[in-house]
Amino acid sequence: MIKVVAASRLGAFTKSEMDFIEATFFRDAKDYGFYGAKVSTELLTKIDVSKTIKMPGTGHYLYRGRPEVLYAELKKDVGQDIVLTSGIRSVVKQLDLFLNKGYICNGNLSKAARSLAPPGYSFHGSGDFDVGKIGLGADNFTDSFAATDVYKRLIDLGYVNIRYTETNFYGVRFEPWHIKV
Numbered sequence: 001m002i003k004v005v006a007a008s009r010l011g012a013f014t015k016s017e018m019d020f021i022e023a024t025f026f027r028d029a030k031d032y033g034f035y036g037a038k039v040s041t042e043l044l045t046k047i048d049v050s051k052t053i054k055m056p057g058t059g060h061y062l063y064r065g066r067p068e069v070l071y072a073e074l075k076k077d078v079g080q081d082i083v084l085t086s087g088i089r090s091v092v093k094q095l096d097l098f099l100n101k102g103y104i105c106n107g108n109l110s111k112a113a114r115s116l117a118p119p120g121y122s123f124h125g126s127g128d129f130d131v132g133k134i135g136l137g138a139d140n141f142t143d144s145f146a147a148t149d150v151y152k153r154l155i156d157l158g159y160v161n162i163r164y165t166e167t168n169f170y171g172v173r174f175e176p177w178h179i180k181v
């Protein structure tokens with residue numbers, strides 16, 4: 001059982017916690033079995049919020065410019081069944097997601113790296129985003145998404161340029177929901 005601690009009682013990270021965070025970020029992801037490119041070399045890279053836009057009805061943000069335009073085109077051409085399921089992620093957010101995935105995998109960060117890029121290796125910080133089918137819920141992040149009419153329309157219309165294909169050499173699972181910008 002996970003114990004929830006009120007935020008007001010949390011203090012600064014301890015030295016050992018910071019050492020662990022830095023070691024996780026600066027470690028070569030190949031050690032985890034992830035062979036993608038490192039896109040961000042700074043743990044505390046900030047996202048310039050003036051270059052982002054919150055996408056209505058999703059709770060997620062995209063970068064203005066090509067990602068925003070591409071998502072609007074997808075909505076127009078694919079239909080209203082498509083939804084943004086994940087947009088911009090800072091390195092710190094990716095670290096949080098990666099460590100939580102590691103927790104779910106009983107501390108096995110190599111297993112975690114098969115389904116989530118280690119911090120600094122995610123293209124969500126540079127414009128990529130995830131889409132899904134409205135109503136599919138968590139299955140949007142499984143192979144089930146590839147069987148949806150939304151995915152089929154993405155393929156038929158030529159919108160899908162999948163970064164993590166079924167035969168990728170990055171060491172990460174197939175991600176049919178991940179839109180490469």
